[in-house]
Amino acid sequence: MSELVLPxxxxxxxxxxxxxxxxxxxxxxxxxVLSHADEIKPYETDGLSAYTQTPLAVVMPxxxxxxxxxxxxxxxxxxxxxxxxxxxxxSGGALPLNDAILLSLGKFNKIIEIDFENKCVVTQPGVTxxxxxxxxxxxxxxYAPDPSSQIACSIGGNVAENSGGVHSLKxxxxxxxxxxxxxxxxxxxxxxxxxxxxxxxxxxxMGLICGSEGLLGVITxxxxxxxxxxxxVKAALIGFPTxxxxxxxxxxxxxxxxxxxxxxxxxxxxxxxxxxxxxAGYPRDAELLLIVELDGTESEVDxxxxxxxxxxxxxxxxxxxxxxxxKERLSFWxxxxxxxxxxxxxxxxxYCMDGSIPRGKLTxxxxxxxxxxxxxxxxxxxxxxxxxxxxxxxxxFDGSDKEQLRKTEEFGAEILKACVRLGGVITxxxxxxxxxxxxxxxxxxxxxxxxxxxxxxxxxxxxxLNPGKVYPxxxxxxxxxxxxxxxxxxxxxxxxRF
Amino acid sequence: MSxxxxxxxxxxxxxxxxxxxxxxxxxSSIVKELYKKNEPTELIGTNSKSFIGNKIQSAxxxxxxxxxxxxxxxxxxxxxxxxxxxxxxxVEKELEKNNQELAFEPIDFGFIEGGKSNKGTVAGHLxxxxxxxxxxxxxxxxxxxLGFRGVNGKGDIIKSGGTVVKNVTGYDLSKLVTGSFGTLxxxxxxxLKVLPKKKLSNTIIINTDDEKLVNxxxxxxxxxxxxxxxxxxxxxxxxxxxxxxxxxxxxxxNDLENKGSFVALRIxxxxxxxxxxxxxxxxxxxxxKLNTTILDVHQSTPFWVKINNLELFTQTxxxxxxxVIPPSQGKKLxxxxxxxxxxxxxxxxxxxxxxxxxxxNTKVGEIKNLIKELGGYLTVIKTSNEYxxxxxxxxxxxxxxxxxxxxxxxxxxxxxxxxxxxYRGI
Numbered sequence: 001m002s003e004l005v006l007p008x009x010x011x012x013x014x015x016x017x018x019x020x021x022x023x024x025x026x027x028x029x030x031x032x033v034l035s036h037a038d039e040i041k042p043y044e045t046d047g048l049s050a051y052t053q054t055p056l057a058v059v060m061p062x063x064x065x066x067x068x069x070x071x072x073x074x075x076x077x078x079x080x081x082x083x084x085x086x087x088x089x090x091s092g093g094a095l096p097l098n099d100a101i102l103l104s105l106g107k108f109n110k111i112i113e114i115d116f117e118n119k120c121v122v123t124q125p126g127v128t129x130x131x132x133x134x135x136x137x138x139x140x141x142x143y144a145p146d147p148s149s150q151i152a153c154s155i156g157g158n159v160a161e162n163s164g165g166v167h168s169l170k171x172x173x174x175x176x177x178x179x180x181x182x183x184x185x186x187x188x189x190x191x192x193x194x195x196x197x198x199x200x201x202x203x204x205x206m207g208l209i210c211g212s213e214g215l216l217g218v219i220t221x222x223x224x225x226x227x228x229x230x231x232x233v234k235a236a237l238i239g240f241p242t243x244x245x246x247x248x249x250x251x252x253x254x255x256x257x258x259x260x261x262x263x264x265x266x267x268x269x270x271x272x273x274x275x276x277x278x279x280a281g282y283p284r285d286a287e288l289l290l291i292v293e294l295d296g297t298e299s300e301v302d303x304x305x306x307x308x309x310x311x312x313x314x315x316x317x318x319x320x321x322x323x324x325x326x327k328e329r330l331s332f333w334x335x336x337x338x339x340x341x342x343x344x345x346x347x348x349x350x351y352c353m354d355g356s357i358p359r360g361k362l363t364x365x366x367x368x369x370x371x372x373x374x375x376x377x378x379x380x381x382x383x384x385x386x387x388x389x390x391x392x393x394x395x396x397f398d399g400s401d402k403e404q405l406r407k408t409e410e411f412g413a414e415i416l417k418a419c420v421r422l423g424g425v426i427t428x429x430x431x432x433x434x435x436x437x438x439x440x441x442x443x444x445x446x447x448x449x450x451x452x453x454x455x456x457x458x459x460x461x462x463x464x465l466n467p468g469k470v471y472p473x474x475x476x477x478x479x480x481x482x483x484x485x486x487x488x489x490x491x492x493x494x495x496x497r498f
Numbered sequence: 499m500s501x502x503x504x505x506x507x508x509x510x511x512x513x514x515x516x517x518x519x520x521x522x523x524x525x526s527s528i529v530k531e532l533y534k535k536n537e538p539t540e541l542i543g544t545n546s547k548s549f550i551g552n553k554i555q556s557a558x559x560x561x562x563x564x565x566x567x568x569x570x571x572x573x574x575x576x577x578x579x580x581x582x583x584x585x586x587x588x589v590e591k592e593l594e595k596n597n598q599e600l601a602f603e604p605i606d607f608g609f610i611e612g613g614k615s616n617k618g619t620v621a622g623h624l625x626x627x628x629x630x631x632x633x634x635x636x637x638x639x640x641x642x643x644l645g646f647r648g649v650n651g652k653g654d655i656i657k658s659g660g661t662v663v664k665n666v667t668g669y670d671l672s673k674l675v676t677g678s679f680g681t682l683x684x685x686x687x688x689x690l691k692v693l694p695k696k697k698l699s700n701t702i703i704i705n706t707d708d709e710k711l712v713n714x715x716x717x718x719x720x721x722x723x724x725x726x727x728x729x730x731x732x733x734x735x736x737x738x739x740x741x742x743x744x745x746x747x748x749x750x751x752n753d754l755e756n757k758g759s760f761v762a763l764r765i766x767x768x769x770x771x772x773x774x775x776x777x778x779x780x781x782x783x784x785x786x787k788l789n790t791t792i793l794d795v796h797q798s799t800p801f802w803v804k805i806n807n808l809e810l811f812t813q814t815x816x817x818x819x820x821x822v823i824p825p826s827q828g829k830k831l832x833x834x835x836x837x838x839x840x841x842x843x844x845x846x847x848x849x850x851x852x853x854x855x856x857x858x859n860t861k862v863g864e865i866k867n868l869i870k871e872l873g874g875y876l877t878v879i880k881t882s883n884e885y886x887x888x889x890x891x892x893x894x895x896x897x898x899x900x901x902x903x904x905x906x907x908x909x910x911x912x913x914x915x916x917x918x919x920x921y922r923g924i
Binding site: 115116117118119140161162164168169172173175176185189190191192193195196197198199200201202203204205206207208210211212216228229230231251252254255257258259296297298299300303356357358359360385388389390423424425426427428429430431432436440443444447448449450451452454455457458459470 | 664902905
């Protein structure tokens, strides 16, 4: 990997670490302060496992008061703090720093209140995304955003990253599905934003916190909106002989006024790889595979499926299958959900990219990626949340070959730059973290970045909270790494990633 | 005065000390000058909603009305990018051509102020973040903004977001500027998410004034998957007070009896799915036991237009309150309001529009205290002439005010834009 530039180490902090440990142990249960090398080893990295750093100590507070006291102490003593949820993030947002306390919210793992009357759940941030749905599904409710790692990722982390999922076009991302948060500012101030009401008055602080990657405050409570399950969900599995025809059909579906609950695309390499991996029964002769999922009332869904079928036929689809039952619908998804591990089986290493583009630019983007693949002589597989324009190219390479690694990094950066050129952005859902920090200036100029830094320093004037993340340290446009997976040894390899 | 400023003055400044920049660069150079001279300035568009919020004492005005026009509209990409002060009506007409709409149903504040439609500009709607009836299903204006460009209080041109729905690149400033009443940024360009227009709608009218039943209905509807897209309760006006507009005058429809309070539920879709949904709701809500009628498509559409125009409060001289509470607290609030106030409930039990007669000015504070207790917030949208400004227009607690001050400072350190419009000190 490229050499990682991190904030300058505060030697004073390192020199007084025993004092720090002693004081932290006074603020919380001493058992929840980890400082021994063996204890803190598991916290050296998050989902972006290519980078590791040893934290000064790991603290695991058990309530908001304790978080506030820890932050007050760190603020007074000028100690950096890196917040961490479940540590499943793919952009290195929870990467520790040698001179920083790693503040784990792992013990905030309880649901506080299930309020069916107000259609919300009040929860601690360490509860998993799927845990919320599990808590309300007996009454046919669910929490809408469904990032692929939902079995393990925490709701606090979802808020920090503004996580999406495959249903974002119709149901929005985290920011559209939360009603309130409690945060602790770096100086220890506890602030409650929103609650159980729709919208809030005044500055939309919740909107600001959501997706701020742990730079503005530590999230200690979240109130999420829950939705009633749709009456019926059905899906269509469609193969296309060319990328262009599949791309055109995708655009036409949206242009015709249909808002699918989910719409996913895979290219030929992935169709074969995922079918080998999951035996999903995909059309192997197709160049492009489209999965369209629709929900609503029975007659609505049937009517929309009819329209989708007719658009796909008009665009020369080579195969078209409609799910007849829930089992078949899930089988359509099985291969798609196996896209990442299937790639891992094809090459020693792969890089997962995460750019967003306007849907209509899909053909252009895929052709550009193909051209770059030939230029760099590296194979690439593509999956795409077509409904919301979120592209995940997976570059396959051998990390033991230094030259290949260098080429892969260059290739990845070129893909993200192409996304920006096509009217898109450098990250759709994985966050900037340390991973895409230096690519921020592909999208923003100095004034844009300065405004964001001004907000940061207005709320954390000593720059102690998660420093070195999201914004380029030297404000230079260098190229750094992306998600690097070696021999399928992804951090949490068992988590679905799609 | 710098040469640049003189040049600008000759071109843009009228006798009322109002600047009329024609593009973003001109906005930037004027704001840089205002910043240098430390001159508080009121940002104005077409003044359709300028009555909302605190009165501003500023010598200068910056009219952004010339920054108007559609920049890019890609129906298949579900977004429209406009110059910030493009009239909302123009945007709606353009979307209509492609069977699309702004799903959050913008409120037309023209009726309560001037007695007729005055939808104002896109930037004005963004500045207020007040969404209409469909909000409880599809989100508010803040959920439909994809990106913006604008000028901060130092004169720097800044941008955030983009045109795609999935975007986590940097802080989401688009949300922050939405609902900031022009106190952070002079907006120059806005990109909004658009959605397919609902084909048809019918409305079920349930005639009832039973508070318990109303709340039960709201609860059942929000727990239903039958996708009701509008749910309001219009209460009978107090008998002992007279109003220029009452519900009999506003909601004149063949199938609306208007013999007391009523609940109205909107169902969207094509004809088949509307019939299907009405049948499902009839069972779920046990409508056969209630006194109901149905507004067909010809009545349903104008009914909801009138709701979202706030026509019930046309040209009111009284105080108009906008209250949002957790829906479960509806019983308590309805009990408090009794038949002493003219009001209606929207967003399936969350949003209350309440008229408070000017002679009852002191009641505003009392209601606000109750709303805070109930976990909600209150905004005084329109004030009577005798309004006592000691009672703040907005609701905010000390910690949030402190954070808001810091954020204001990061955008507009000298408090050039709309000082005091929301809170004192901001």
